[in-house]
Amino acid sequence: MMDKRFSVQSCLRQMVRYVSRPIPTLGAVLSVSAVGVSSIGGGVGCSAAYAADGGVPNTPTVTRAAHSAAGPYVVTASDKALLEDLEHRTFLWFWEAGDPKTGLVPDRYPSDQTQASVASIGFGLTAYGIGADRGYITHAQAVERTLTTLRYLSRLPQNASADKASGYHGFFYHFLDHKTGLRFNKDIELSSIDTALLMQGVLFTESYYTANTPQEREIRTLANALYQGVDWAWMRRPDQRLSMGWSPEHQFLPNYWEGYSEGMMAYVLGLGASTHPLQPASWQAWLATNDKRWGEYSGQTLLNFAPLFGHQYTHSWIDFRGIQDDWNREKGIDYFENSRRAAYAQRSYAIANPGKWQDYGPDVWGLTASDGPGEVTETENGQVRRFFSYSARGAGRDYTQDDGTIAPTAAGGSVAFAPEIAVPALREMKHRYGSHIYGRYGFVDAFNPSFHNKTTLPFWSDTAYLGIDQGPILLMLENRRSGFVWNVMKKNPAIRQGLERAGFRGGWLGNTEASTDDNKGVVRNNQAG
DSSP: OOEEOGGOOOGGGOEEESSOOOEEEEEEOOOOOOOOOOOOOOOOOOBBOOOSSTTTEEEEOOSSSSOOOOEEOOOOOHHHHHHHHHHHHHHHHHHHHHTTTTTBBBBBBBSOOOOEEHHHHHHHHHHHHHHHHTTOOOHHHHHHHHHHHHHHHHHHHHHHHHHSSSTTTTTTTTTTTTTTOSSSOOOOOOHHHHHHHHHHHHHHHHHHHHSSHHHHHHHHHHHHHHHHHHHHHHHHOOTBBSEEEEETEEEOSOOBBSSSSSTHHHHHHHEEEEEEEOOOHHHHHHHHTTHHEEETTEEEEOOSSSHHHHHHHHGGGGOOTTTTHHHHHHHOOOHHHHHHHHHHHHHHHHHHOTTTTTTTTTBBBOOOOOOOOOOOEEEEEEEEEEOOEEEEESSSSEEESHHHHHHHHHHHTTTOOHHHHHHHHHHHHHHHHHHGTTEETESOOOOEEEEOOTTTSSSSSSSEEEEHHHHHHHHHHHHHHHOOHHHHHHHHHHHHHHHHHOBBBBBGGTTTTTTTTTTTTSSSSSSOO
């Protein structure tokens, strides 16, 4: 039996399916990964600043679009304790799930799966720096695990063979065998977006470990070589867009990155590279369909992308507050503000609750790609309900897919955008559902209060944690508290160059080309951090 593992933008319906993600749902091991579909979209945002530890952006008054502030949102002492506990537990997932001998990080844990996820590794490399900065581990421990990981990745074979390679042209396969580091199986694609997620973590290590020691110099050397080894130009199609992937069996996938989504990070990284860069025309090609997805949804005017992961992944590393590309400047917004509006739109959708799902409301909300109860149809009180296993749940103008499954990463990964609604949601979910959804590693991947069949609990809750959902929780909690990950990445010349070549100006970039009018339409709720 196959589930719907939506890899990247494949959450937008028409799927090309590839076997790849084992999902231990209802006792079965299910797997399938979609590797993409072309889509339409674009992006926007606003500025925000943070007070000291525990400080959060000012509370916006939100109706159609947030353009005013109603005073600072204050985190209570109990909420500070909750967020610190959640951050520490989520960090622990990466530390304990990662293999100390290779640095490979699994796709999900605890699980009997046998594949590592290169995207999880990218989040993990960043997690170790957070852990050292927060004192969860020592700096020496972070250096050791990071160096182990980069050395292992650097030694993995890169070639065009079907079963004797870990990657090709600097790109890595979506999943690697956890024992050999080779391509997990012949259904796994060489993934442009999973490689981008890995490279975000790699660049973080280059800019975080700055000491003049043999170990940290080696980290910087290995990180730069891995990043510069990615042949972004090879993955580029003739129309300047990036393909979603490649395989020896099928060559380049027909699906490509276009429109606002997590794919934006791949373009920024490609534009920032020195050896095999993309050209600015690729960013313009990515922007081309923005206007088709810009519009009102659930009380907000925003650049739509239904699942919240598309609003979180790139932002986990890159601070888009106050910086704008050409499209942003025209709309008088930035991508950060757009993601904040997306969180508000989802909350409003949950309050309206058109599907009449149990417990939805102002503090129980959040749709994104996540596990689910399984491919099951139930009839309850005369109403037919269809449930899904792994699925790209979301709500937006582009599409809505909702089976009553809530993913805590939707609110957790939005805490830097809209803490005034995300923190109460995390608090309420933990309080209401208790130990069923909150354990050693924080929140489980997902739960469904409306699903009562085939479970001894009053509702379905997951037993696993996914690296690509744990990552946004951890990184965005730390960005909310201190801006730590953002500030490290601001020091990386490739990130700066990628943004500038994409046309970003103003804000922390401090471009001399930016005019005083560049950002006049951008909401500036907070500007420190």
